[in-house]
Ligand code: SF4
């Protein structure tokens with residue numbers, strides 16, 4: 260069986276053709292947060308499509324991730340309003356603090372980073388979203404501190 | 420017939436024909452990049468624009484059908500400007516290292532820039548910089564030189580049905596790569612090199628073994644042996660500027676000696692040997708209820724294709740090694756003994772029309788006791804370069820004969836180079852093995868020509884034989900799917916990975932059109948028509964090889980040296 264288990268999702272699309280590729284990928288992404296290699300190959304088998312094609316389609320859209328999301332999923336908005344208010348330096352601060360690039364997950368599995376175009380919260384710009392929670396009018400320093408807090412919290416929970 | 424006006428001249432077109440094809444027939448060359456003959460237009464590059472009179476619209480000639488009364492202009496300043504701008508934009512992020520490029524002098528982008536009069540850099544973008552993919556034993560990919568025309572993607576997907584590569588990501592970040600952007604060696608690529616032939620730039624080329632061969636040639640302690648495949652002598656001419664379809668066999672032998680090879684053997688001899696083994700295997704399978712239909716195993720891209728996509732047919736594959744590997748094996752055994760040379764002091768080089776042969780000779784099964792049957796493979800293109808590098812003028816040389824004992828061939832071995840040739844040669848010998856007589860007419864017309872799938876029904880003695888031949892893996896896939904669906908009337912199937920067979924192999928000269936490939940094929944059949952010895956079992960050196968060394972076909976020694984096995988492969992399909 261492939262990791263994570265996507266059979267229930269595929270079962271909802273029996274005998275499907277290539278037009279269902281994107282809906283299937285979306286359902287998997289929603290349920291599991293990412294598309295693993297095994298999952299991509301399994302979907303290929305189901306739809307009778309080459310793996311390279313599915314990978315190509317999935318990388319065409321920004322919404323798909325290929326690594327397991329971290330415990331804290333950090334989204335930095337790079338939409339126009341946020342850009343004007345300095346979101347680039349916020350992003351750079353996050354990249355520096357977490358030592359990963361957008362689309363990646365830290366080795367300890369704690370953080371993952373995603374760049375999004377606009378979260379519809381322009382009034383709060385620049386804005387960062389961690390696990391669904393909005394942080395408004397962040398600065399590089401503020402953002403770094405938030406991430407450090409998350410990490411401390413985790414270490415405290417782990418009892419070290 | 421539809422008539423239209425191009426630059427004020429009336430032109431007749433077939434109904435539904437594209438502007439591009441109609442103009443081409445009239446001798447008007449419209450430049451193209453994404454267009455591929457025989458495939459649906461993609462209209463992606465827009466280089467082929469022409470101007471519609473009256474509206475002034477620019478339309479793509481490759482995808483726009485001719486309509487009655489259409490009036491176009493093919494060379495207005497606006498058209499030329501549009502085409503030039505496209506090329507200038509393609510050049511804006513191009514690495515600009517033409518002097519160091521494997522495609523230098525044969526690059527379509529270079530030619531377009533020259534022909535359209537690009538004389539200065541108008542757009543300056545960040546130079547495209549992506550890592551070389553050196554992971555494959557056969558194919559070298561340099562994605563920074565890729566201009567995203569999509570021709571390799573379509574070749575791999577639509578002709579070969581392999582789909583090892585596709586467009587990844589989007590917009591300015593888009594590139595052509597494999598699933599998960601892994602190295603080509605980890606992908607489903609079967610190393611056919613057809614993508615190299617269609618790539619307009621230096622983004623795709625073969626992994627060259629030229630340096631290693633040049634070093635071996637300079638090493639006095641080594642006996643360096645060349646074998647050349649059947650299709651090389653009828654295509655090398657194009658590398659040195661001679662007419663397509665010129666057979667340069669004897670001159671090539673002379674040239675290989677000038678370059679420094681100590682012995683020159685003809686892979687067609689090993690093709691004769693393959694026929695002895697393979698025809699015997701077929702007869703054995705038919706008479707003992709073995710797995711049928713038997714499928715040929717000379718084309719290493721096809722073998723990897725079966726191992727990946729159709730592992731259930733592995734038992735159908737003939738266990739015969741390919742001619743290249745058989746030749747390698749007998750060079751390092753029979754020949755080494757005969758000449759009293761340590762196999763380790765032999766460097767065995769094969770000249771092949773093929774990139775997958777590089778993969779094949781590196782397969783662990785082809786290195787008994789870690790001694791490779793064949794050490795290096797050079798493509799026809801690499802041989803062309805070797806001759807130029809060493810200053811050997813092929814055209815000026817007198818023809819010479821290949822060396823004994825493996826220089827003697829029949830024309831049956833020679834026609835291996837064309838799709839259908841292995842089958843034709845095998846049927847000739849199987850007929851003899853079964854009936855004890857020679858076939859009346861040796862020419863088997865239904866097996867010849869460029870068609871993707873060819874079939875033959877015939878009787879040999881009391882045996883009814885159904886045979887099919889496919890070239891290009893999309894066609895092979897069709898046959899396999901028919902077998903999967905229960906087709907039962909076939910006993911023997913020949914598959915060649917490349918469309919048309921080795922004459923159109925991935926290691927052949929760049930820039931050949933269908934006519935050149937046809938000329939190569941005709942050259943092979945002309946040899947078959949004109950020479951007296953046309954059946955593999957009549958090769959005197961084959962008889963001697965069996966008498967003095969191998970014993971009999973499918974015997975103990977053959978089994979050891981000339982046969983192999985295959986295994987299922989797990990790759991992202
Ligand atoms: S060598 Fe053949 S299989 Fe491999 S990428 Fe090129 S066309 Fe596809």
Ligand code: SF4
Nearest residue numbers: 565566568569571618
């Ligand atoms: S690698 Fe060559 S054939 Fe393939 S898209 Fe790039 S330029 Fe075109």
Ligand code: FES
Nearest residue numbers: 462464465467481
């Ligand atoms: S050749 Fe016509 S659009 Fe590319």
